[in-house]
Amino acid sequence: MCGMLQDTLKRAEKAKEKKALYGEDIDLEKFIKEEAGEHERVSKANEVPKKVQDTLLKVGVDPTEQERSGTFVQMDQSRVCTTCTSESVELMSMPDALEKYGWLKDYMWKAVAVDADKYTAQTGLREAQEGGGGGYFIRSLPGSKDIFPIQACMFIGDQNVAQNVHNVIIAEENSELHIITGCATGSDVTSALHVGVSEFYLKKGAKITFTMIHNWAEQVDVRPRTGVMVGDDATYISNYILTSPVKSIQSYPTAYCSGNNSNVVFQSILGGQKESVLDMGSRVILEGQGCSTEMISRSVSKDKSQIYARGHLAGRVPNVKGHLECHGLVLSDDSLIYAVPELEGASTELELSHEAAVGKIDEEEVLYLMSRGLTEEEATSMIVRGFLSIDIAGLPPELAAETKRMIDTSVQGM
Amino acid sequence: MVVKLLLEITDLAVEVNEKEILSDIDLYIDLGETHVLLGPNGSGKSTLFMSILGFPKYKITRGEILFKGEDITNLSTTERVKMGIGVSFQNPPAIRGVKLQNLLKIEHHEEGEELSPEMMELVQKLKFDNIFLERDVNLGFSGGEVKRSEILQLLAQRPDFIMFDEPDSGVDIENVELLAEEVNNLLDKDKKPGLREKSGLLITHLGYILNFVPADTAHVLMDGKIACSGNPTEILEDIRKEGFLGCVECCKIH
Numbered sequence: 001m002c003g004m005l006q007d008t009l010k011r012a013e014k015a016k017e018k019k020a021l022y023g024e025d026i027d028l029e030k031f032i033k034e035e036a037g038e039h040e041r042v043s044k045a046n047e048v049p050k051k052v053q054d055t056l057l058k059v060g061v062d063p064t065e066q067e068r069s070g071t072f073v074q075m076d077q078s079r080v081c082t083t084c085t086s087e088s089v090e091l092m093s094m095p096d097a098l099e100k101y102g103w104l105k106d107y108m109w110k111a112v113a114v115d116a117d118k119y120t121a122q123t124g125l126r127e128a129q130e131g132g133g134g135g136y137f138i139r140s141l142p143g144s145k146d147i148f149p150i151q152a153c154m155f156i157g158d159q160n161v162a163q164n165v166h167n168v169i170i171a172e173e174n175s176e177l178h179i180i181t182g183c184a185t186g187s188d189v190t191s192a193l194h195v196g197v198s199e200f201y202l203k204k205g206a207k208i209t210f211t212m213i214h215n216w217a218e219q220v221d222v223r224p225r226t227g228v229m230v231g232d233d234a235t236y237i238s239n240y241i242l243t244s245p246v247k248s249i250q251s252y253p254t255a256y257c258s259g260n261n262s263n264v265v266f267q268s269i270l271g272g273q274k275e276s277v278l279d280m281g282s283r284v285i286l287e288g289q290g291c292s293t294e295m296i297s298r299s300v301s302k303d304k305s306q307i308y309a310r311g312h313l314a315g316r317v318p319n320v321k322g323h324l325e326c327h328g329l330v331l332s333d334d335s336l337i338y339a340v341p342e343l344e345g346a347s348t349e350l351e352l353s354h355e356a357a358v359g360k361i362d363e364e365e366v367l368y369l370m371s372r373g374l375t376e377e378e379a380t381s382m383i384v385r386g387f388l389s390i391d392i393a394g395l396p397p398e399l400a401a402e403t404k405r406m407i408d409t410s411v412q413g414m
Numbered sequence: 415m416v417v418k419l420l421l422e423i424t425d426l427a428v429e430v431n432e433k434e435i436l437s438d439i440d441l442y443i444d445l446g447e448t449h450v451l452l453g454p455n456g457s458g459k460s461t462l463f464m465s466i467l468g469f470p471k472y473k474i475t476r477g478e479i480l481f482k483g484e485d486i487t488n489l490s491t492t493e494r495v496k497m498g499i500g501v502s503f504q505n506p507p508a509i510r511g512v513k514l515q516n517l518l519k520i521e522h523h524e525e526g527e528e529l530s531p532e533m534m535e536l537v538q539k540l541k542f543d544n545i546f547l548e549r550d551v552n553l554g555f556s557g558g559e560v561k562r563s564e565i566l567q568l569l570a571q572r573p574d575f576i577m578f579d580e581p582d583s584g585v586d587i588e589n590v591e592l593l594a595e596e597v598n599n600l601l602d603k604d605k606k607p608g609l610r611e612k613s614g615l616l617i618t619h620l621g622y623i624l625n626f627v628p629a630d631t632a633h634v635l636m637d638g639k640i641a642c643s644g645n646p647t648e649i650l651e652d653i654r655k656e657g658f659l660g661c662v663e664c665c666k667i668h
Binding site: 362368372 | 501512571
């Protein structure tokens with residue numbers, strides 16, 4: 001065992017009990033650590049069980065694989081499908097990728113610390129025990145551009161499982177990579193845990209768009225951990241959509257704009273239903289000359305849901321720019337939206353701003369639509385859907401249209 | 415010729431935030447007629463308008479409103495609109511994420527992905543295009559665009575009774591004529607008076623639009639009461655010469 005891995009394990013071991021800063025603390029022992037290989041492997045996405053296929057579609061993962069450059073499906077801890085037709089992108093499971101590329105370990109636990117909390121620690125320990133655990137490796141080759149996205153799905157099929165995933169995504173110099181990932185649960189799963197660690201590396205001039213739709217069950221706890229390293233002139237765009245009930249989700253992806261003139265966009269659409277607790281943030285560290293970021297979040301809370309919409313912009317060098325926009329609609333008295341925008345300026349000549357508003361639906365808007373013949377209920381839901389349908393920037397036109405449709409479908413139920 | 419009453423407002427009193435704004439309002443509009451409501455700022459024109467529309471802030475404390483013979487005094491805005499009342503607002507709110515196209519589909523009862531050719535023809539007539547249809551309704555619209563969009567939506571709805579709140583304010587001359595043409599179209603002005611089936615109530619400050627849209631009767635609202643009713647041309651003439659107060663004085667004498 002090499003020294004670096006030993007060091008990683010040592011740090012993970014130490015952090016095994018370390019609570020996360022935000023979100024309810026989860027007892028990891030409650031969940032079953034199912035082994036890889038429990039679910040059968042297939043060679044094409046349309047060979048997974050029909051019921052699973054229907055669920056995949058809802059989160060933007062198309063089992064027919066039309067207009068996709070590759071597909072990765074993981075069920076619980078087993079990878080069941082890995083296909084890739086593109087010549088400009090590589091898609092593999094992490095164990096395969098680690099076997100193929102000796103250098104891959106140099107990218108592991110660099111954008112996310114293994115000892116960040118007990119969830120990252122558990123993922124690190126599990127992958128060491130299981131010889132490279134769950135998760136995918138995506139790499140776009142230098143100078144390549146595939147307008148068709150890679151699609152990936154993390155699916156929980158069995159009751160009470162803990163799904164641990166470690167993904168590494170590398171966009172080589174001047175490449176453009178589009179990824180759609182959907183996460184979902186089988187209809188008979190009532191309780192489970194998903195921990196997904198994702199590390200993104202964008203080399204000079206690279207661009208990644210990452211669109212993620214979550215559709216978990218009401219008793220599932222979710223703890224994604226994401227780090228993004230953004231090189232010179234690189235662009236990272238993240239779109240996150242969650243409108244279905246979940247027990248709890250807590251995530252605070254961090255992008256490090258260390259490259260000059262790099263740009264990061266985080267957009268989130270959050271719909272809180274039933275007793276969901278959504279604690280979602282995004283953080284951008286602006287540490288490269290001339291880099292910029294924009295964060296936009298729209299939250300709607302219904303029923304007894306609680307939404308914490310966090311954002312942190314940290315400007316560490318001169319001439320960087322960042323704007324944070326956080327809007328929320330509180331639709332029920334038993335629900336809550338807690339917006340926490342944070343600006344940190346640690347240099348001169350920088351521009352950081354935020355705009356946050358939490359409130360109710362404007363009655364004047366409802367009446368306007370009623371005066372066109374809509375009922376109060378129809379008017380309200382049209383306004384809520386409109387409020388959540390933010391325009392997604394930076395996608396190729398075909399993908400933008402499809403993403404728009406995915407958002408429209410997701411917000412339909414709000 | 416059988417004259418049919420479309421809108422009958424009798425002895426109406428309206429409160430806003432527990433303050434009486436309108437009282438003793440009697441207003442009768444026949445099928446096919448266009449009336450114009452004049453009056454200085456703050457006289458209650460918009461309040462009357464919103465009360466006919468049934469907005470909840472406007473509490474009717476006395477009197478009744480009949481539309482097509484039915485008592486609508488306690489009906490919701492939606493129900494009134496479904497019965498055939500339509501409206502063009504002076505300053506409608508912008509709604510993020512609600513595209514003009516989506517509204518037109520609802521107003522014209524269309525289900526398709528794209529607007530019908532019939533609707534597209536109206537869109538072009540009002541000088542809009544596909545790109546504009548994708549815009550969030552009223553968000554960043556210019557004054558003229560707001561008015562044209564309101565009229566376009568009414569053309570999609572085709573209501574039997576239409577209230578226009580300052581349809582020409584903030585619109586340049588060239589577009590006033592375009593708007594007036596469509597207002598006339600909405601109000602069946604191309605038909606002979608006895609054959610018109612659409613009625614309207616125009617609220618106007620300056621009366622400029624009346625140069626293009628002929629009205630049958632004018633009413634002057636002062637301090638929450640209809641102070642004077644009569645021939646629009648004569649009343650306007652009086653107002654121009656004597657101001658609103660002078661005009662009302664003159665009415666009292668008659």
